[in-house]
Amino acid sequence: MPIEKSKAHEIKRLTTPLTIKDSRAYDDNGKLLNCVETISDVRFIVEPREGILTENEILQYAPESKTAAKIRLKRGVGSNSDVLLVNESxxxxxxxxxxxxxxxxxxxxxxxxxxxxxxxxxxxxxxxxxxxxxxNLKGYTKVKTKKQVKKSQMDSNKTIEEPVIEDTGLQSLKVYAKEIDNLKILFDVKEQVVRDLIKKRFEPPQITYDKFISIIDKANKLFYQEVDSALNIIRLATDDTPRVQSEIQGKINNMKKIINQIEELTNELVINISSDDETKEEVNNLLENMENLIGSVKEY
Incomplete structure (x- = not known):
C-alpha cells in the first residue's frame, strides 16, 4: 500500500545512521543536516516529515527531534531540555x-x-x-491554535489506511497485534539498511558477503516465525490468561532482540565502512552474537 511504503521509507530515513563527511552530516537521502547547538550539547538531528508518521511513531523513531520535543511539551511530559531544543537560539x-x-x-x-x-x-x-x-511547562498543554484545530478537523474527514488486523480472537489481545505490526515495519526498514551496508562494505561476490547475508536471511526467517507464532496465539486464544500474555510477550521480546542486534551491526558497519581487514573484529563479534541469538531464540 502506498501509505505503508511511504511510512516505511520515512522510518528508514529517520533510523538510518548518519553519514559524516568533512565534519558535515547527511541523512539517508544524502541531504545535508543543520547543526543544532544547545547549551548542553551539539548534534545533528533528522526531523520527521509532516503528515507521514503519527505522534507516537515520531516519539518512537525520532525521539531526539524538535518535533518529538514539541509533542512531549504539548502532552505535558516535556522537560527543560525539550524547551531548549525547541528554542535553541x-x-x-x-x-x-x-x-x-x-x-x-x-x-x-x-x-x-x-x-x-x-x-x-x-x-x-x-x-x-x-x-x-x-x-512554564504547563503552558504548552493549553496551547491550541486555530491552525491546529482546523488541521484536526481536516484529519477527521480523511480516511487513513491502517494495517488490517483480522477480526478474530480476543479483543484484549489486539493491542499486541498492533505492536507486532509496528515491529514488522521497523524490522523491514532496518533489514534493508543493513543489507545495503553489507553490500557496500563487502562487495559481492565475497565469502564474507555471503556469510553476512546468510545470517541476515536467518534473522529474517526467525523474526517472521516469531511474528506468525504470536499472531496465531492472538487469533486462536480463547482466554486472556497470564500464560497466554507471557507467551505473546516473550515472542515480541525476541522480535525486539533481533531488531536490536541488526541495529548494532548496522552502527558498527557504518563506523568501519572504510576500515581495513584488521579492524573488523568488532563487526565479526556482533555477527557471532547474532548467530548466538538466533540459536537461543530457536531453543526458546
Missing amino acids: VPWIFALYYVVVLSVSVIVFFSAIKMLMVAILVLLILPLVYLYKIF
Whole structure:
C-alpha cells in the first residue's frame, strides 16, 4: 500500500545512521543536516516529515527531534531540555542582548538620568518574563491554535489506511497485534539498511558477503516465525490468561532482540565502512552474537 511504503521509507530515513563527511552530516537521502547547538550539547538531528508518521511513531523513531520535543511539551511530559531544543537560539540571543544592554547601562549609570535608568531596568526585566513563559511547562498543554484545530478537523474527514488486523480472537489481545505490526515495519526498514551496508562494505561476490547475508536471511526467517507464532496465539486464544500474555510477550521480546542486534551491526558497519581487514573484529563479534541469538531464540 502506498501509505505503508511511504511510512516505511520515512522510518528508514529517520533510523538510518548518519553519514559524516568533512565534519558535515547527511541523512539517508544524502541531504545535508543543520547543526543544532544547545547549551548542553551539539548534534545533528533528522526531523520527521509532516503528515507521514503519527505522534507516537515520531516519539518512537525520532525521539531526539524538535518535533518529538514539541509533542512531549504539548502532552505535558516535556522537560527543560525539550524547551531548549525547541528554542535553541534563545540562549545565544539573550546573551548578546544582555551584553548590549549592560554595556549601555554603564553609560546610563554615570549619566544619572533617572528616566534612562528606569528604561534600562525595564529592558533587563522584560526578557526574564519571556523566559518564564517559555519555561512554564504547563503552558504548552493549553496551547491550541486555530491552525491546529482546523488541521484536526481536516484529519477527521480523511480516511487513513491502517494495517488490517483480522477480526478474530480476543479483543484484549489486539493491542499486541498492533505492536507486532509496528515491529514488522521497523524490522523491514532496518533489514534493508543493513543489507545495503553489507553490500557496500563487502562487495559481492565475497565469502564474507555471503556469510553476512546468510545470517541476515536467518534473522529474517526467525523474526517472521516469531511474528506468525504470536499472531496465531492472538487469533486462536480463547482466554486472556497470564500464560497466554507471557507467551505473546516473550515472542515480541525476541522480535525486539533481533531488531536490536541488526541495529548494532548496522552502527558498527557504518563506523568501519572504510576500515581495513584488521579492524573488523568488532563487526565479526556482533555477527557471532547474532548467530548466538538466533540459536537461543530457536531453543526458546
